Amino acid sequence: MPTDFKEQHRRHDPKKGPLSRFTIIDASRVRAGPAAMRVFADMGARVIKLEIPPGAPGGDDMIGGRNHNLADYENLHRNKESLTLNMKDPAGLAILHDLVKRADVFIENFRPDVKDRLGIGYDALRALNPRLVYASISGFGQDGPYARWPGFDSIAQGMGGLMSVTGKPGEGPMRVGIPIADLCAGHFCAQAIMTALLEREASGEGQWVQTSLLEAQIAMLDFQAAQWLVDRKLPEQVGNEHPLTVPTGVFATKDGYLNLAAIGNAMFARLCEAMNLQHLVGQPGYESDPARVQNRDTINKTIGEVFLTRTTREWTELLLKVGVPCGPIYQINEVFDDPQVKHLGIAWPATVPGRGEVAFVGQPFRLSRYPRAQSPRLAPEQGAHTQAILNELGYPDEQIDRWRETFVV
Incomplete structure (x- = not known):
């Protein structure tokens, strides 16, 4: 050979x-x-x-x-x-x-x-x-x-x-x-x-x-498995929420939806200040993530009403400026139209016979x-x-x- x-x-x-x-x-x-x-x-x-x-x-x-x-x-x-x-x-x-x-x-x-x-x-x-x-x-x-x-x-x-x-x-x-x-x-x-x-x-x-x-x-499963293996706490469904921190998840805005991740007391305080809800900071039941988890529905209702007053883009710009993680929620076509996604170049261009110019991930x-x-x-x-x-x-x-x-x- x-x-x-x-x-x-x-x-x-x-x-x-x-x-x-x-x-x-x-x-x-x-x-x-x-x-x-x-x-x-x-x-x-x-x-x-x-x-x-x-x-x-x-x-x-x-x-x-x-x-x-x-x-x-x-x-x-x-x-x-x-x-x-x-x-x-x-x-x-x-x-x-x-x-x-x-x-x-x-x-x-x-x-x-x-x-x-x-x-x-x-x-x-x-x-x-x-x-x-x-x-x-x-x-x-x-x-x-x-x-x-x-x-x-x-x-x-x-x-x-x-x-x-x-x-x-x-x-x-x-x-x-x-x-x-x-x-x-x-x-x-x-x-x-x-x-x-x-x-x-x-x-x-x-x-x-x-x-x-x-x-x-x-x-x-990562931390969800650890909750059971270490603490014997059985994780449950929470939809778009985070099981351990509040407020996180999806909120309706004036023209769409916003993904929010205000984790910890410092971020919660910055979020409340940006939304003119400073009075919530430090209130009983709002003073820590575990406490806020217990009052999830009340907190989400309060901030949810305020989110409806501005567009997703307006909230994104405002909250990122004060250091609160958030972002829009895209359809797949919007993902690849995003300027940061384009900058990263993860869409890999190719020419396929019969299809012309396309891209792969x-x-x-x-x-x-x-x-x-x-x-x-x-x-x-x-x-x-x-x-x-x-x-x-x-x-x-x-x-x-x-x-x-x-x-x-």
């Missing part, structure tokens, strides 16, 4: 990004795994996405696929390569093994029994490449009573406690408007992979990193020595890189053609 594949991905290329020396084999599907790999792809790593060959039994019905939702597919799979490969076929499994020997990371989200049955479990691939970082994302963990349960974001939101503290009191549990369990599992997985790659620099060995939608969702961090590319590489067509990758591994065109005929690739 030629060595150019290995040499190519081991060589750091500053022009391609800070992670250009790493090659990742992405056998994950749906959202959590692809979201994790998007971080690496955007930072220059070579991410080879495995897809079922066209026409093969059990073809790729991935949620967010190109035929399902073009916008989602492009945003999720930009900067990646696509290799069609049937891992159930012995020849396809052999090709995967060739890739794994040269890769730094392998990521999957199969059920534990499925990946072992396919021969692509951690022990099998580690035997081929001891330096491999093997990453698994599951719904509920690699073992335990729920290990074989299918993992879906909304289920994890419910079982992870998020829905019990989301929404207004008395209206029942509420799912949040984004796939937060999927996305957080993906980002936590990316952190775990980064950690394992850093550790490998010292030990020389890879390892198995794992996360699950359930664990990710529970971790995101960029990574929410930046590196001083690696400015982001002017535009991302578009998500690949299914199997767009199959020929080139197999040629790099040393397979001749004739063999690849035979494999295509039998749906190996």
Whole structure:
């Protein structure tokens, strides 16, 4: 086998990004795994996405696929390569093994029994490449009573406690408007992979990193979980309010809504002064956050009536001037029209055939020595890189053609 594949991905290329020396084999599907790999792809790593060959039994019905939702597919799979490969076929499994020997990371989200049955479990691939970082994302963990349960974001939101503290009191549990369990599992997985790659620099060995939608969702409970674990206080739904501080939340204005976060006595005093409600400061029941929580409805009614006298913009300018955190509440289109959002440049411009000029959501961090590319590489067509990758591994065109005929690739 030629060595150019290995040499190519081991060589750091500053022009391609800070992670250009790493090659990742992405056998994950749906959202959590692809979201994790998007971080690496955007930072220059070579991410080879495995897809079922066209026409093969059990073809790729991935949620967010190109035929399902073009916008989602492009945003999720930009900067990646696509290799069609049937891992159930012995020849396809052999090709995967060739890739794994040269890769730094392998990521999957199969059920534990499925990946072992396919021969692509951690022990099998580690035997081929001891330096491999093997990453698994599951719904509920690699073992335990729920290990074989299918993992879906909304289920994890419910079982992870998020829905019990989301929404207004008395209206029942509420799912949040984004796939937060999927996305957080993906980002936590990316952190775990980064950690394992850093550790490998010292030990020389890879390892198995794992996360699950359930664990990710529970971790995101943060202070809400701490209220129960430490104080045995059961958090409840408070709608747009903050459970521990008052006044916070959404208030109607003359022309819309305002988000307010007047936390602590100093901010409360500044808020009251700006609203000509100085008489409230220090009153019994208003003297601290815990006291104000007990009188939430009275305080909100009082300041709510005053908020109706001015526009959102007028209140925002006035309150920010005196150091009270607040801001408008945007529709998605308004988010990307905001001057600060435009300044940050998180909307990543691209040209999509048939769509023209569009934009994707960029990574929410930046590196001083690696400015982001002017535009991302578009998500690949299914199997767009199959020929080139197999040629790099040393397979001749004739063999690849035979494999295509039998749906190996």
